[in-house]
């Protein structure tokens with residue numbers, strides 16, 4: 567089974583609810599993957615407005 571990402575913040579989610587935004591709006595329709603270690607120093611994180619470290623999809627619909 568494909569992993570799920572939160573549609574709002576694009577974080578990979580193991581549970582049925584996103585631990586960051588508490589959204590249950592998850593999607594298996596995602597592309598690309600990026601691991602953010604330090605959101606404050608990462609250009610990718612800034613562009614994607616990611617504020618927490620973790621594993622994110624680049625695109626999610």
Ligand SMILES: [Zn+2]
Pocket residue numbers: 572573574575576577584585586587588589
């Ligand atoms: Zn979320």
